[in-house]
Amino acid sequence: MFSAWILCLLSALTPISYSLMCTKCRATDSVSCTGDSVTCKVNETCVSTYTEAVSSSGTVSSLLIRSCAPSTQCNVTGNATLPDGKIWAFTSCCNSDNCTSPIVKGYLLLCTTCRGTNSSTCTGESVKCKKDETCLSSYTETTYSNGTTSSELIRSCAPSTRCNINGSISAPTGRIWKFSSCCNSDNCTSPINTAPAFSSESSGVICPSCQASDTDWCYTGNTLPCTGDNNVCVLYTTMTDGRKSAVRGCASKSICGSQTYNINGSVITYDLNCTCGGSSSSSVCSDTNVTCAAGTACATVHTLTTMGDASSERVTKKCLPINQCGISGIASIPKGKMKIMTMCYTDSCNLPMPQFPEEKINYNGVTCRKCISADTDCYTSETMQCTGDERACLLQSTDLTGSTKASTAIRGCTTRNICDLSRQDYVADGITSSTKFACTNGAAPVQRSLAILATLFILKYLN
Known part of the structure; x- marks a missing residue:
């Protein structure tokens, strides 16, 4: 009785062997294949065997086989040169049911x-x-x-x-x-x-x-x-x-x-x-039902401004002159960054929306004046070193009119394409915003605290 109990205990302590399930398939001139799921033998793994052959005339052919195999067949790489071409072979393995181990193509042209x-x-x-x-x-x-x-x-x-x-x-x-x-x-x-x-x-x-x-x-x-x-x-x-x-x-x-x-x-x-370009005749924007004059185009203008802990993001649909299409620019301003991208579109032209440019930190040799003023201009002796593709100096002035009145001016570094925006007008909630972009330098001091408050106030209404 005691010996039977010992045998039972030993049986319980003996590990149970697990048989993996692997996809079995074959494909020519492809790096993938499909097939049946089969049960492997104990201690077998899922292996992918990939072979490429290049004939003496330059023709490339390949064979992929996936199956069960002993682990000794894993991670094997080899090549051979034959009278009529070259052969390269690679194997890889994985250890989960019906997994597909990666394929490495061997032939380099x-x-x-x-x-x-x-x-x-x-x-x-x-x-x-x-x-x-x-x-x-x-x-x-x-x-x-x-x-x-x-x-x-x-x-x-x-x-x-x-x-x-x-x-x-x-x-x-x-x-x-x-x-x-x-x-x-x-x-x-x-x-x-x-x-x-x-x-x-x-x-x-x-x-x-x-x-x-x-x-x-x-x-x-x-x-x-x-x-x-x-x-x-x-x-x-x-x-x-x-x-x-x-x-x-x-x-x-x-x-x-x-x-x-x-x-x-x-x-x-x-x-x-x-x-996308402008039309030689007037056109109607399908999403806003606005009619754009000849030489202009339906457009989306996306602006993202950050200044310290404050930020403002605006997306506007309007008609743009064709030279303002496809802009993706960035400007460095005191205490922040401004990014602008424009996308023009027509029924016959649907290009991907450009991405905001990456911020780069490498000094490019250009130095610009920097300032913020609660006015339509600002003068300063302070300068900033420009980075990346920001190779122009920017003066951006903004006027708010209507139910709210305010002005601000900012100087800093910019990519050249932002200067092509020239002037942008927006109307929302009874407030008209008119922003001018010009590449220029300036000089003279400025009351910074009042300027920052005015700029953040305008950012609130431009949002």
Whole structure:
């Protein structure tokens, strides 16, 4: 009897082996698969085995297998070079029912990296790309207003999102056509198309127009009627090893975005910042039923102001001049920050809302006067060091009229695009607010405590 009781106790103390449930599946040219859930043997785990094969012609194929397996098969990595190509294999494991352990792609493409001008070919080094990159050919052809042309070809590794871009820019200098294509074998060269004929048919959009050298910003107040598939406005900036240029005009929505290339140590950046343009005729805003005049656009203006512990956030829908569309700027003011972004929209243009810019702390070499005054101007000898992209000095003056009357002026640092806002008027609860933005410097002292109280009072009514 006693021995039977001991055997029963020992049985209770013996651990019960747990059998894991794992998905069993197989897929080609994919990093995921689905299948049945199976019960593994004791001490087995869920394993993912991923194999990539690259033929001598550059064709990539893959096989994924998920199943039960001993833990000795986990975290195995290897590769082999064969007469007709390369093979790379990787395994990973996980230990919960029907879990899917991560897949690591092993094959990295080799691409020629080069830049050529006025040519459809270029030669350069063969570099190993990052994971999920492909071999890109990016071709730009410019036709100037005097009839001459120039072209640029860049070949490089790039994400597949940059492939198969085809569009144009209309600017004061002429027309710019951009095309890209991709291929997926080592050091391949994807084909380059020739520029199509530009259409002269109006697209019904009007955009700001300017050009400038040695800067990434320009503004003149001039406008340009858009044609063909140029249905958005663009600020097109280029920077090559620190040398900058900027152009405003019309663009095809398909080419908007930013690209950076490192060609044999030379860094080249193209930034196409697109916004919705104004209509060549009056238009009705669908959400407010307000009619905007020709050359203006339905818009949302979002302002966030912080000053000490006080803050004010305002979202307003109104008609804006087209040169005020797509602004995302920041200003440093005494004891706070002001951020502004504007988004224009039409029935045929629905670009993402821009984001408030990030606050940067690195001094950029620009120094501006700073002050707050309970008046429409302020003068001071105090200065502040500007940071990040805040390379202009701001004077912002605000008047409240109507049932409440007050004034304030603020000086500080700002990004240049906030200066393009010029003047903004709002009416709410019988109070009219008129704010002017100007890039300027000032000098003379100010009664700070009274100024801060007046500024916070205005923030309350602008909320």
